[in-house]
Amino acid sequence: LRSKPIKIRKFINEKQYSKKIKEKKQVSHSYYLIGFKTANINDKDSHILDLVSVILGYGQSSRLFNEIRMKRGLSYNVGCVHDCNKTYGYFAAYVSTENKKVDLCKKLILKEFKLENLNEQEIEDAKKLLEGTRLLKNEDTRELAVSLGHWEFFKCDAREFYNYIKRIKDVTKKDILRVVKKYFNEKYTEVLISNN
DSSP: OOOOOOOOOOOOOOOOOOEEEEEEOSOSSEEEEEEEEOOOTTSTTHHHHHHHHHHHHSSTTSHHIIIIIIITOOOSEEEEEEEEOSSOEEEEEEEEEOGGGHHHHHHHHHHHTTOTTOOHHHHHHHHHHHHHHHHHHTTSHHHHHHHHHHHHHHHSOGGGGGGHHHHHHTOOHHHHHHHHHHHSSSOOEEEEEEOO
């Protein structure tokens, strides 16, 4: 059998707009998500946004975890996700909390998205965490094969996989603040699932 080239749609270059979705369901807590349209995987901003997601919402040292869970006790489940491929890119924060606390959580999330008082140690810690997580994950040969296949499919060159950590190490504070200003604006989508 001969392999056939896979057709991939082009990046959806639509204008970002504000959108609010609310659903009522029988849930014990309200689930809130706020997201922004960002860059595709081939954009130079993509790996910078990966680092931003670690600073904001990955693990117990992240800004959102400290501000929303540790400092204020508003939620046990809070974090960020950055996802992208050739056809799309998005960055979102999520939180599970009481319905009456959703507005406060939203306010805190948007404040943290500005990354005020970002310091070099915070950036360096995030780089080490991202590198360590990646290295541990890819010690498993199956995971490594999946990762290489992912990069070959979306970036058309699996060798780019091995340059990723170097690109992360080269990210500066100026780079981070630039992408934050570029993508995290007033045009966001928010989704709320609540019991009232």
